[in-house]
Amino acid sequence: MASFVTGVTVVTTQVRGEIRGMTANAFMSGSLEPPLCVISVALKARMHAFLLEADHFGISILARGQEKLIGHFAGRPIEGLDVKYEYAGDTPLLGDSNATLAAKVIARHPCGDHSLFVGHIFALRHAHGVAPVVLHVGRLASLVHSHEQTVWPTLDFW
Numbered sequence: 001m002a003s004f005v006t007g008v009t010v011v012t013t014q015v016r017g018e019i020r021g022m023t024a025n026a027f028m029s030g031s032l033e034p035p036l037c038v039i040s041v042a043l044k045a046r047m048h049a050f051l052l053e054a055d056h057f058g059i060s061i062l063a064r065g066q067e068k069l070i071g072h073f074a075g076r077p078i079e080g081l082d083v084k085y086e087y088a089g090d091t092p093l094l095g096d097s098n099a100t101l102a103a104k105v106i107a108r109h110p111c112g113d114h115s116l117f118v119g120h121i122f123a124l125r126h127a128h129g130v131a132p133v134v135l136h137v138g139r140l141a142s143l144v145h146s147h148e149q150t151v152w153p154t155l156d157f158w
Contacts, residue, residue, distance in 0.1 A: 005141070008062045008133045010073045011039055011047060012085075012092045013054040019085065019092045022047035023074040025135055026114075027059055035121040037103055040114045051105065051117055058102045060094035062133040067140060069094065070133070088123035098132040100125050 006025040013020055022045060030036035037059065041048045051057060062069060072078045084095035088102035103119025110116075134141045 002137045005134055005136045007098075008070055008135050008140075010060045010062065010069060010094055011041070011051075012058040012060065012094070013047075013050055013056060014090055014092055015050045015054050020047060020050045021073045021092075021094075023070050030118060035124075036106075037101065037119050037121055039117050039119070040111060041117060042114050044113070048115060051115075052108070054105070056089070056091045056102065056104050057117065057119060058088065058091040058093040058100060060097040061099040062094070063096060063098040063127065064131045064133055064142070066094070066096065067133060070140075091123070093125075096127075098127055098130045 007027070009024050009027045011022045011024050011027075022041070024039060024041070026040035028038050030038045039057070039059070041051060068078060068081060069083070072081055072083070085092045086095045086100070087093065088100070091102035093100040093102060100123075101121050102123040103121045105117055106120045107118040108115050109118070131143055134143050
């Protein structure tokens with residue numbers, strides 16, 4: 001699975017007044033109408049219990065320059081790191097990200113040693129011109145856009 005190039009996200013929520021976050025790359029679009037997304041979270045991850053308790057989550061698609069946040073939210077906290085949050089309602093999101101979205105949990109489905117959380121997106125923001133962090137075979141990589149025209153139109157539904 002590591003051969004599939006993916007973006008790097010941080011999943012966030014707020015439980016009992018505390019912000020909780022987890023680095024994740026198991027994130028995908030679920031539906032355009034209604035706007036849904038899906039995250040896959042290991043049953044043994046601490047974030048799993050927080051998502052069961054919370055009714056919302058945020059996704060911050062990390063931008064180049066935010067690489068320190070990957071380890072910080074993957075269980076290797078960096079002492080003194082100043083994490084900047086923005087909010088969509090009660091949902092915390094990481095500032096300066098490539099894109100962010102906030103979703104209300106509408107379903108959870110068992111999936112082996114993980115659960116799939118389906119979220120109805122209620123807020124979406126994209127920073128134009130900000131390059132994302134990508135992951136390939138366990139290593140961070142840079143994204144270079146092709147100058148070729150895509151064969152399908154870019155959808156803009158927001």
